[in-house]
Amino acid sequence: MYTAIIQKATEYSQMVPAKLLDSQRHAGPDRLGRYYTKADIGRLLIDQMSGLTPSRLLDLGAGGGSLSGAAIKHWSNIELLTVDIDERSLPHLSRLFHGCESLKHSHIRADALSQRLPQLIHSRFGHIDTAVCNPPFITPKWRKGFAMILEEAGFSGCMPVLSDVDAAVLFLAQNLRLLSTRATLGIILPDSLISAAKYRQFRKELLRRYCIHRAIRLPRGSFSNTDALAHIVILSKGSETATVPLQKLTNDRTLAPALHVGIDDAAERLDFDYHAHKVVAPRSQNVQVSLGSLTEELWRGSLSRTQGRLAEVPVLHTSDIRPSDAGKWCDLSDFGDFRKQLRGTTQVQYAEPGDILVARVGRNLERKVIGVSAGFPLITDCVYRLKVPEKFRDSVLSQLSNTNGQAWLASRAYGVGAKQLTKVDLLTFPLFL
Ligand SMILES: C[S@@+](CC[C@H](N)C(=O)[O-])C[C@H]1O[C@@H](n2cnc3c(N)ncnc32)[C@H](O)[C@@H]1O
Structure with missing residues (x-):
């Protein structure tokens, strides 16, 4: 059953615009931003969602399946839907899931940032209650459809430059469009979205519209072929919470105890290190x-x-x-x-x-x-x-x-x-x- 579903799914490959691959800026040498998540980081992301009992899980930009693979180890009975624009993703996934006889897996080779993706997914697969994602580290050339993706997730009014949006924001917004009410998403976001002053308004909107369960700062070296700095963010559709737990994974892979920060402070930065550091006066009488x-x-x-x-x-x-x-x-x-x-x-x-x-x-x-x-x-x-x-x-x-x-x-x-x-x-x- 597993193989049959994957082969059928390749019919969606017409959703990959021919010129797409030449029309984006990429931070590193890979134009599709294929910096795969290391296995322990994939497991950590799934551990943070372990209280859930998902029935259908989506992985946009699934690549070699680091996140999906960790997910199916944790939830053996879920139905898995993976999407990637890269034709090499499917062989990777087939190898990874080889032998998982009971796995219900469908793969779509498609542009995850297509405006029409939600219609396609909902008509073929129904509701999605959980998603994982590590977006590519690129800035795609602006397309008209992006405005609608951002608009529907509530982010169109808070981008510093609308026509120069990081793929991470677009993948986040597309996931939020695709997920059903109260669904949960575990996503990896670049440090700029978590810390840069220019994204403060974005963080404010994110915290106002969604429930941020946790943000974890990852050490450099968490992904293959790059030492980019990024964070795991677990969020769900639903109202905001009063505080946000922030954590940090240290270089020796220990998880620091959570620091609970208020919403206004979290909008300032969603970064553990920023809030954890308090300078102590050398002598009490110092001003x-x-x-x-x-x-x-x-x-x-x-x-x-x-x-x-x-x-x-x-x-x-x-x-x-x-x-x-x-x-x-x-x-x-x-x-x-x-x-x-x-x-x-x-x-x-x-x-x-x-x-x-x-x-x-x-x-x-x-x-x-x-x-x-x-x-x-x-x-x-x-x-x-x-x-x-x-x-x-x-x-x-x-x-x-x-x-x-x-x-x-x-x-x-x-x-x-x-x-x-x-x-x-x-x-x-x-x-x-
Ligand atoms: C950072 S990698 C993450 C891969 C995997 N999820 C992981 O965590 O290791 C980003 C993935 O997004 C895919 N990708 C890039 N642009 C895409 C697009 N427009 N639509 C779908 N997939 C895309 C790349 O091929 C790559 O597999």
Whole structure:
């Protein structure tokens, strides 16, 4: 029975638009975003849904079946429906499910973002009460039908740029269109949707319209061929809850105890690390102020690294800041002094003695905070130059670069690939004076 249903299902392959594959931006080398979920992460996602008793489960973008495979191990009697645009998905799934005689499985080779998918699925398969999904890490070229998908899920008014929507939002919205009332979805979402300020409105809408049962921050390395940062989110149709449990899976695969945050805080970020980090005052009599309240100037360099190379001038980049120098005042005279040449121009900026340099972008940006003791280096746009009154300089440099400060910066940095730290976040750094 298993094989017969799969072969019949290939008839839907006409739902794959011929030009689709050339019309999208992808974050990594794979244009279909085929970064498969590692087996333990698939199991963790299903464990989070273990209280459910589903009868029909949908996996949009099923790929090699990491999530479906974990699901059928847990719920042996479910009916499974997988969808993928990639013709290689079906052979993978057939191999994975080989021998599962009692499994009722149907596979559709189709574009999961087709407007017509819900009609097709509902007419052939009826209601879907549970879904799992790890969307491709790509940004598909905008198509008219996407507006309807977003609209029906309630997300059309909260996207920063409607025509530049991450596939994760579209897959999330399409799942929500497809699921029956009170159905549950376990989905993997990129860190940008969970943490970026530009998606705050999206998170607000998500939390207002749906019930978020849990969000779990995953360690890098949770997917094959990428070290993208992502989170598991379990949600269902139904009203909002008062608090959202946030968790984190550590590198050694331990699940940290849940932190319950209010809805407004969850809209700020759905990230465990962000809320878990509280800076403790070194002494009880210390007064806490924000870095922003002391800052005289904060800007980032104006040259890209490539521009610096083309101009054949040394420009200080994040890679020039050694983690071993964190918290030190450094002599940067080796980067030259171009003040004379730059007189009269405000377009190219340089740092000067007394400034504090903070990496804005990078995997370990929190370990790259130094002071300038000498020199006037040009800096790239990946580095912030911070100026505070002289009497606070030592204290600010030390607090930004000590263990507590590094943990705080790491908790504020976000990004699917290289992390970044926004100016707004940096200015909220808590200082104790
Ligand atoms: C990140 S992989 C996830 C695969 C699998 N669910 C897992 O967790 O390992 C994304 C999957 O989406 C599929 N995909 C990409 N664009 C699609 C589209 N428009 N319609 C259907 N599937 C798509 C890719 O072929 C790939 O298998």
